[in-house]
Amino acid sequence: MQPQSATLEQYVQELATQFVLGGDQEEGPAAIAQMLSTLSRISETARSAGSQAVVEVSGQLARKLQSANGGATPRKEVQSGIEALQRAIASAASPTPAASGLSSLAQDMELVSDFIVEAREHLNNVETQLLAIEQDPSQTAPPQSLFRSFHTIKGLAGFLEFHEVQEVCHDVETLLDRARNNELEITSEITDLLLESLDYLTREIGRIENGALGKGTAAPANPAALLEKVRAVLEGRAVSEPAESAPVPMPEPQPASQAELPPQVQPAAPAPEVKKSAVEVPASASSVAASPASSPTAAATNGANGQQQVRADRLVKVDTGKLDYLVDMVGELVVAQSLIRHDPAFKSTTDMRLQKNLVQLGRITDEVQRASMAMRMVPIGQLFQKMDRLIRDLSRKSGKKIELETHGRDIEMDRNMVEELGDPLMHMVRNAADHGIETAEERAVSGKPPVARVRLRAQHQAGQILITISDDGRGINRQKIIEKAIRMGLLESGGSLTDNEVFHLIFEPGFSTADKVTDLSGRGVGMDVVKKQIHKLRGRIEIASCPGQGTDFMMKLPLTLAIIDGLIVKVGDERFIVPLASVREVLQPREGMITTMENRAEVAVVREHLFPIVRLHQRFDVKPKSTNLMDGLLMLLETHGRTYSLAVDELIGKQEVVIKTLGETFRDVPGVAGGAILGDGRVGLILDVDGLYKGSRNA
Amino acid sequence: MSNAVMQTEHSKTTAAQAGKYLVFQLAQEEFAIGVLSVREIIRTQDITRVPHTPPHMKGVINLRGKVIPVMDLRTKLGFPETEYDQRTCVIIVEILTEARSSLFMGLIVDGVAEVLNLAQADIQDVPDFGSTSPSPYLLGVAKTKGGIRIMLDINKVLSGHEVGGLQDILEASAETAKHSGTGDGVLA
Numbered sequence: 001m002q003p004q005s006a007t008l009e010q011y012v013q014e015l016a017t018q019f020v021l022g023g024d025q026e027e028g029p030a031a032i033a034q035m036l037s038t039l040s041r042i043s044e045t046a047r048s049a050g051s052q053a054v055v056e057v058s059g060q061l062a063r064k065l066q067s068a069n070g071g072a073t074p075r076k077e078v079q080s081g082i083e084a085l086q087r088a089i090a091s092a093a094s095p096t097p098a099a100s101g102l103s104s105l106a107q108d109m110e111l112v113s114d115f116i117v118e119a120r121e122h123l124n125n126v127e128t129q130l131l132a133i134e135q136d137p138s139q140t141a142p143p144q145s146l147f148r149s150f151h152t153i154k155g156l157a158g159f160l161e162f163h164e165v166q167e168v169c170h171d172v173e174t175l176l177d178r179a180r181n182n183e184l185e186i187t188s189e190i191t192d193l194l195l196e197s198l199d200y201l202t203r204e205i206g207r208i209e210n211g212a213l214g215k216g217t218a219a220p221a222n223p224a225a226l227l228e229k230v231r232a233v234l235e236g237r238a239v240s241e242p243a244e245s246a247p248v249p250m251p252e253p254q255p256a257s258q259a260e261l262p263p264q265v266q267p268a269a270p271a272p273e274v275k276k277s278a279v280e281v282p283a284s285a286s287s288v289a290a291s292p293a294s295s296p297t298a299a300a301t302n303g304a305n306g307q308q309q310v311r312a313d314r315l316v317k318v319d320t321g322k323l324d325y326l327v328d329m330v331g332e333l334v335v336a337q338s339l340i341r342h343d344p345a346f347k348s349t350t351d352m353r354l355q356k357n358l359v360q361l362g363r364i365t366d367e368v369q370r371a372s373m374a375m376r377m378v379p380i381g382q383l384f385q386k387m388d389r390l391i392r393d394l395s396r397k398s399g400k401k402i403e404l405e406t407h408g409r410d411i412e413m414d415r416n417m418v419e420e421l422g423d424p425l426m427h428m429v430r431n432a433a434d435h436g437i438e439t440a441e442e443r444a445v446s447g448k449p450p451v452a453r454v455r456l457r458a459q460h461q462a463g464q465i466l467i468t469i470s471d472d473g474r475g476i477n478r479q480k481i482i483e484k485a486i487r488m489g490l491l492e493s494g495g496s497l498t499d500n501e502v503f504h505l506i507f508e509p510g511f512s513t514a515d516k517v518t519d520l521s522g523r524g525v526g527m528d529v530v531k532k533q534i535h536k537l538r539g540r541i542e543i544a545s546c547p548g549q550g551t552d553f554m555m556k557l558p559l560t561l562a563i564i565d566g567l568i569v570k571v572g573d574e575r576f577i578v579p580l581a582s583v584r585e586v587l588q589p590r591e592g593m594i595t596t597m598e599n600r601a602e603v604a605v606v607r608e609h610l611f612p613i614v615r616l617h618q619r620f621d622v623k624p625k626s627t628n629l630m631d632g633l634l635m636l637l638e639t640h641g642r643t644y645s646l647a648v649d650e651l652i653g654k655q656e657v658v659i660k661t662l663g664e665t666f667r668d669v670p671g672v673a674g675g676a677i678l679g680d681g682r683v684g685l686i687l688d689v690d691g692l693y694k695g696s697r698n699a
Numbered sequence: 700m701s702n703a704v705m706q707t708e709h710s711k712t713t714a715a716q717a718g719k720y721l722v723f724q725l726a727q728e729e730f731a732i733g734v735l736s737v738r739e740i741i742r743t744q745d746i747t748r749v750p751h752t753p754p755h756m757k758g759v760i761n762l763r764g765k766v767i768p769v770m771d772l773r774t775k776l777g778f779p780e781t782e783y784d785q786r787t788c789v790i791i792v793e794i795l796t797e798a799r800s801s802l803f804m805g806l807i808v809d810g811v812a813e814v815l816n817l818a819q820a821d822i823q824d825v826p827d828f829g830s831t832s833p834s835p836y837l838l839g840v841a842k843t844k845g846g847i848r849i850m851l852d853i854n855k856v857l858s859g860h861e862v863g864g865l866q867d868i869l870e871a872s873a874e875t876a877k878h879s880g881t882g883d884g885v886l887a
Contacts, residue, residue: 671750
């Protein structure tokens with residue numbers, strides 16, 4: 001076996017070389033012919049070595065190449081084909097003859113990651129349904145879809161040999177079957193049990209995912225205790241352990257590091273290389289904004305259940321990698337189109353028809369760009385749904401009666417945004433329930449209704465999204481925060497601070513005014529993380545609070561992470577993009593406007609206000625057109641409530657740009673937030689307004 | 700994206716192995732890197748400089764909508780800088796970082812020569828230079844009829860030393876920036 005696999009590896013290297021070299025020059029057919037002949041040698045060698053998988057994969061690749069013969073073969077496809085081939089050879093050569101055909105199925109990454117995606121979807125559905133049943137006890141029979149979700153997971157898990165998952169699903173399914181046939185009433189104990197099973201499955205899926213990503217191979221958690229409870233119910237015994245009549249499923253998944261997150265949070269973002277996550281794209285992508293086939297009122301308050309079912313038929317699943325690729329390519333299309341439009345030859349033409357056609361092309365390009373961006377948008381409702389569950393658990397655990405009210409579930413946001421918002425929102429809701437809301441006794445004393453209310457609201461506001469988390473609890477105690485801040489050395493006295501400034505102190509690291517540390521919150525970790533995360537999403541957070549009446553946290557976020565409006569400025573020969581959202585004003589400096597302090601720090605005086613000046617050419621070490629500030633422009637930029645002025649040479653214009661990361665190599669370059677492709681195809685750097693300002697303090 | 704490629708590449712970092720190598724020139728010398736980490740070869744393009752980065756990091760380019768960092772391999776390996784000309788190329792490579800994510804990088808070289816099939820017999824260890832220790836980026840030396848080719852460990856050139864070192868500097872400066880920032884901010 002060994003010599004053959006060495007030969008095979010050599011052939012694949014050859015193939016990769018042909019691919020790399022053939023790609024850049026336009027000699028498509030010749031390169032393809034070469035690759036085909038290499039492929040046939042591979043498949044012969046593999047056949048004689050008896051590795052059927054390799055034969056198959058090389059056959060697939062050959063067909064792909066042949067079908068594209070003459071035309072351009074998508075490089076990506078060929079590349080992924082070659083990679084698949086390498087994998088097949090590597091697995092054929094790896095010394096695991098003991099591995100049976102069965103276990104190789106469970107190791108098929110593609111199947112496993114499909115399973116993970118599908119199982120998660122079903123588990124989400126289960127959660128929604130269960131919470132709906134709990135809210136509305138009159139609904140006696142469990143819906144068919146609940147039953148089907150468990151059934152599907154069971155089938156898939158069995159196929160992939162995740163026995164524990166299969167077993168739990170099987171028993172739960174039996175239980176639901178009984179309920180469906182009216183042999184069993186769904187009591188709140190049973191709902192608890194079902195939720196507990198749900199948590200178990202969610203954790204197991206997380207574990208399987210970690211395993212698939214190569215991040216440790218924990219053994220499956222033992223479901224025996226859970227199974228015992230389910231079987232007890234099935235056999236008509238009362239659930240044992242009466243002391244734990246409400247078995248709140250809150251076991252910590254991974255003791256130390258994740259202790260801050262409740263268990264239903266999926267382990268952080270999956271690593272990109274096994275990215276199998278998919279976005280659901282409405283089949284009619286062009287009209288996304290208008291498509292959700294539901295009346296806003298129905299969607300606004302209770303359950304997106306019906307809505308989900310209606311929409312399910314019209315959805316296709318798309319790998320996010322493909323979407324990103326599409327967005328990239330559309331971006332290139334826009335650049336190419338604008339290159340043509342600004343071509344001198346075209347500008348001097350008087351051919352009306354040509355001009356008209358190009359305008360039409362421009363219009364279509366814009367539309368395609370908009371549509372491709374819209375595909376990434378998902379309703380925020382799925383995020384709110386997680387909060388439903390959180391509030392339920394918190395309410396049980398703390399003994400406070402809390403109701404969650406949500407508005408604007410159908411507001412759409414960028415999918416990444418919704419994902420990134422999960423943790424901060426969870427922290428804030430937990431905070432509201434734990435710190436904000438009083439105990440039942442306290443509420444009674446102050447004459448409030450016994451059931452407390454946490455309200456989540458999403459709404460559009462001036463091209464941004466506003467998410468408000470309000471509670472009707474005790475409000476923030478200004479004095480207590482000031483005292484604590486003085487004790488921590490953050491303040492000397494708090495007399496002159498506005499409420500807003502005081503409230504923002506709770507976002508300082510290590511800040512917590514909770515009298516006692518509960519396992520829900522109060523450890524002082526959290527709010528600073530929330531603030532950091534919101535800033536990372538280029539959002540802002542504001543607090544309003546009224547003692548005795550409650551607190552509102554307002555998060556203002558951009559619709560998407562991917563696009564910003566920017567002002568393009570020039571310094572020397574280089575162009576930079578300043579996010580428009582932080583620009584307050586652009587002005588031409590006049591004599592007498594600029595003064596120096598202590599002969600080094602420069603300050604601009606605008607309408608009696610002083611703004612420190614940061615010279616972009618100094619910060620970035622660029623040769624400017626002129627070092628005299630009078631020859632350039634000053635931009636007043638606002639960051640974290642402070643405003644400073646940035647000196648640049650000139651303003652070129654305003655452009656909507658797609659934000660791209662500069663990658664790991666240039667991660668955290670001070671003053672640079674990312675890059676974007678400008679109209680001429682070059683990369684422009686997007687300025688990090690806050691980082692620029694802070695950086696100036698180092699100098 | 701290309702797990703399999705990268706894993707095999709990784710396991711090869713300990714010693715140079717036989718296989719296909721892309722040969723390119725820097726000044727008078729010829730270098731070779733494993734062909735499996737090479738994604739494509741393009742002409743030089745307009746490079747956007749990124750501030751606060753080491754001199755061999757030239758900046759970023761736009762590769763069909765993707766922003767890719769480029770490194771001047773001459774500067775990186777201690778050769779004197781030259782003007783870019785007709786023969787100057789950018790070799791786009793992809794490696795797997797320690798965090799198991801793929802990292803794209805463009806390497807600016809004087810010119811690409813050929814793809815060479817190196818047998819194990821052609822490859823020798825890096826000679827012992829006595830007092831001066833050899834560069835950590837070298838895998839070995841290949842001696843064929845065409846001459847001597849220095850085999851580079853592309854993973855080490857891009858990851859290990861470089862990315863780590865850069866990040867340490869950046870983190871340190873970000874740290875100080877944060878400290879001086881927050882303290883004043885609260886009192887302001």
